[in-house]
Structure formats: structure tokens, C-alpha cells
Amino acid sequence: MIYLDNAASTRLDDEVLTAMLPYLKENFGNAQSQHAAGRACANAISAARDKIAALAGCRADEVYFVSGGTEAGNTALKGVCATHKKGHLVLSSIEHASVYESASDMKKLGFDVTFVEPEKDGAVLAENIANAMRADTIFCAVMAANNETGVIQPVEEIGKICRERGVFFYTDCVQTAAYLPMPVRHADGMGFSAHKFYGPKGTGALILKKGSKVFRLISGGMQEMGFRGGTVNTAAIVGMAAAYEKTCLERDKTNAYIKGLRDAFLKRVLSEVEGTRLNGDLNKMLPSLANISFDGCDGENILFLLDLKGICVSTGAACSAGAVSPSDTLISMGCDLKSAKSSIRFSFGKHNTEAEVEEVVGALKFAVQKIRNN
Numbered sequence: 001m002i003y004l005d006n007a008a009s010t011r012l013d014d015e016v017l018t019a020m021l022p023y024l025k026e027n028f029g030n031a032q033s034q035h036a037a038g039r040a041c042a043n044a045i046s047a048a049r050d051k052i053a054a055l056a057g058c059r060a061d062e063v064y065f066v067s068g069g070t071e072a073g074n075t076a077l078k079g080v081c082a083t084h085k086k087g088h089l090v091l092s093s094i095e096h097a098s099v100y101e102s103a104s105d106m107k108k109l110g111f112d113v114t115f116v117e118p119e120k121d122g123a124v125l126a127e128n129i130a131n132a133m134r135a136d137t138i139f140c141a142v143m144a145a146n147n148e149t150g151v152i153q154p155v156e157e158i159g160k161i162c163r164e165r166g167v168f169f170y171t172d173c174v175q176t177a178a179y180l181p182m183p184v185r186h187a188d189g190m191g192f193s194a195h196k197f198y199g200p201k202g203t204g205a206l207i208l209k210k211g212s213k214v215f216r217l218i219s220g221g222m223q224e225m226g227f228r229g230g231t232v233n234t235a236a237i238v239g240m241a242a243a244y245e246k247t248c249l250e251r252d253k254t255n256a257y258i259k260g261l262r263d264a265f266l267k268r269v270l271s272e273v274e275g276t277r278l279n280g281d282l283n284k285m286l287p288s289l290a291n292i293s294f295d296g297c298d299g300e301n302i303l304f305l306l307d308l309k310g311i312c313v314s315t316g317a318a319c320s321a322g323a324v325s326p327s328d329t330l331i332s333m334g335c336d337l338k339s340a341k342s343s344i345r346f347s348f349g350k351h352n353t354e355a356e357v358e359e360v361v362g363a364l365k366f367a368v369q370k371i372r373n374n
């Protein structure tokens with residue numbers, strides 16, 4: 001199998017699994033328990049929190065363990081709404097569904113929401129975010145990089161605008177955590193998922209800067225400093241800390257390697273397959289992603305033909321109630337319907353090789369030709 005869908009999820013690192021295993025076997029206690037078995041887990045959780053905080057550049061008591069980016073986004077957005085009870089939210093129109101849908105839910109409860117579209121290059125202008133703000137704006141969300149195009153957003157500038165106006169700023173770092181430092185100086189809230197950087201699925205972190213007024217989403221026991229009830233998943237949290245440490249330590253080397261593969265692939269596809277276009281500005285992109293439109297093709301058909309050859313990629317399209325709709329992100333960047341429907345997201349990771357790039361380019365040429373000849 002050739003896996004080019006690393007933006008969806010990544011393979012667990014062997015070292016990460018090794019770090020997790022003791023907490024799935026002998027150290028199986030509940031971190032809340034008052035005995036040795038519980039203490040072993042509580043100590044491991046505390047060490048994981050310290051490690052993640054040090055690597056991210058924030059305080060340990062600003063790191064809350066959650067189930068992933070979805071819960072982080074829901075908690076930040078709904079938690080800010082719950083403290084204010086009414087007000088206006090500003091979001092980019094290209095937010096992940098976890099943030100976008102949270103805002104839609106709040107709209108049903110009476111909050112006002114303004115969605116700000118990106119430019120053609122995939123980036124949201126800070127100036128447009130500023131213009132969308134009102135006197136009653138309480139919350140702003142612009143993701144650190146988009147999951148479909150990989151375009152990095154101007155988080156520093158937007159953070160400054162929010163700070164000046166006293167607006168809580170959440171930035172979804174799910175796609176950037178592997179590649180970029182956490183923007184702790186620019187945002188009030190940040191979320192990420194371990195499975196995007198070779199850690200386990202179903203675990204992530206929400207970083208909330210001290211002093212932020214965010215009401216908790218999950219009530220229960222006193223876990224996570226009383227902010228998020230529920231027995232913590234010690235093995236997954238230990239795994240996430242190990243994965244994040246490895247990611248941060250090897251970041252420069254890994255980024256250069258992945259970028260080399262992505263750039264070689266892109267150069268070949270754009271020059272050797274006619275009627276192809278990269279969606280988004282390459283100069284603003286994560287090193288791992290290439291979202292390409294193929295004229296005269298349906299993305300679903302390309303995906304299907306590549307899948308038959310054991311190659312895993314993704315379309316930007318969302319499937320709801322059996323109907324495939326084109327990517328909202330590409331449409332809001334000004335991409336026409338046909339072009340949006342013809343797009344494929346290739347996302348590279350550190351386990352990919354040059355030989356795989358070669359094989360995928362060949363398979364892609366064959367697939368596109370076959371579809372166009374039909």
C-alpha cells in the first residue's frame with residue numbers, strides 16, 4: 001500500500017507504541033485513584049503535560065487533554081459562548097467542520113456568526129477579519145493551516161487584531177502541529193490531535209491561555225483540573241507526548257524530507273499531466289500537501305482507480321446523505337464547481353519514499369488518461 005493521506009491520519013511510530021505499552025498492560029490503574037496503581041498513571045499524565053507544555057512553549061496548567069481536534073474546537077467555541085451568553089462570532093469560512101458546525105449550533109441558540117472567505121490563494125486576509133468584527137464580537141476562529149489545501153493562515157496578524165479588541169482567538173492547529181511551532185504567543189486557544197503526528201488516535205490537547213474565560217463542555221469528575229470530566233486515557237496521552245517530542249526534535253529534518261517528496265511529485269504532475277492545477281499558493285503551504293485539480297475528471301473516479309492500485313489519497317469532497325458535494329474550501333477560494341469536483345488531496349508523510357512518488361505519478365497518468373478517454 002502507498003499511503004498519501006497523512007493529513008487524514010498517520011502511522012503510529014514504533015517508539016510511541018513502546019512508550020504506550022506499559023500503560024495498556026501493567027500500569028492499568030485509574031489516574032484518579034489514591035493508591036500506587038493510580039499514582040503511577042497520574043505521574044505519567046503529569047510528566048506528559050509538562051513535556052507537551054515545554055515543547056509548545058506554554059504553562060503545564062494551560063494544557064488540557066481532550067479526545068482530539070474536534071473536542072478542542074467545540075470546547076473553545078461553545079465554552080466562550082457559554083460564558084458570554086450572547087454575542088457575535090467571526091470565523092473563516094474554511095474552518096474544519098468541528099469549528100464550523102459548532103458555530104452553526106451556536107447560531108441556532110441565538111449567537112450571530114460572520115464567516116470570512118479566503119482569497120484565491122487560499123489565505124484569509126487579517127484585514128477582512130478585522131472588518132468583520134463588531135463591538136459585540138466575543139470569539140474569532142481562523143485555523144493555523146487549512147486541511148484541504150495546506151495553506152498557512154496569518155495567525156500572528158489575526159491574533160494581534162483579536163488582542164487589541166479583547167476578542168478570544170482560537171486557532172485550530174491540527175494540521176500544523178507536525179510542521180510548525182504552536183502559536184502560543186498569538187492565540188488564546190489552540191487544539192491538536194496526536195494522530196496527525198504519528199501518535200495514537202482519539203487523543204489531543206486544548207491549550208487555553210491563563211485568564212481565558214471558557215466554560216467547560218464535559219462535566220463530571222475532577223479530571224483535567226476540573227475542566228473536563230472522564231477517566232483519562234493514560235496510554236494515549238503518554239503516546240501523544242512521546243510522539244510530539246519526536247516530532248518537535250526531528251521537525252526541520254522531517255519537513256525538508258517531506259517537502260522534497262511533495263515538490264518532486266508536484267513538479268512532475270504539473271508538467272507531465274495536462275490540464276492540472278495546484279489549488280492554493282505554494283509559497284504559503286505546509287510542506288506536506290498538494291491539492292490538485294484534474295480537468296475533465298471526477299476526483300472520485302481518480303481516487304477509485306488509485307485505490308485499485310493500492311494508493312490511498314483523498315478528495316476534498318464531502319459525502320452527505322449519499323450525495324457527493326464539492327469542497328466548500330475550494331469553492332470559497334473561487335474555484336468553479338467542476339474544478340473543485342476534480343480535485344485530489346495528496347498528503348505526504350515521513351514514511352513515504354521517492355520510489356512511491358514515481359509509482360504514484362505513473363498510476364495517476366494512467367488513471368487520468370483512462371477517465372478522459374471514457
Ligand code: PLP
Binds near residue numbers: 007008067069146174
Ligand atoms: N481540525 C482539522 C483542521 C482537521 O484536519 C481535523 C481532522 O482531520 C480536525 C480538526 C478534527 O480532528 P479529530 O478528528 O482528531 O478530532
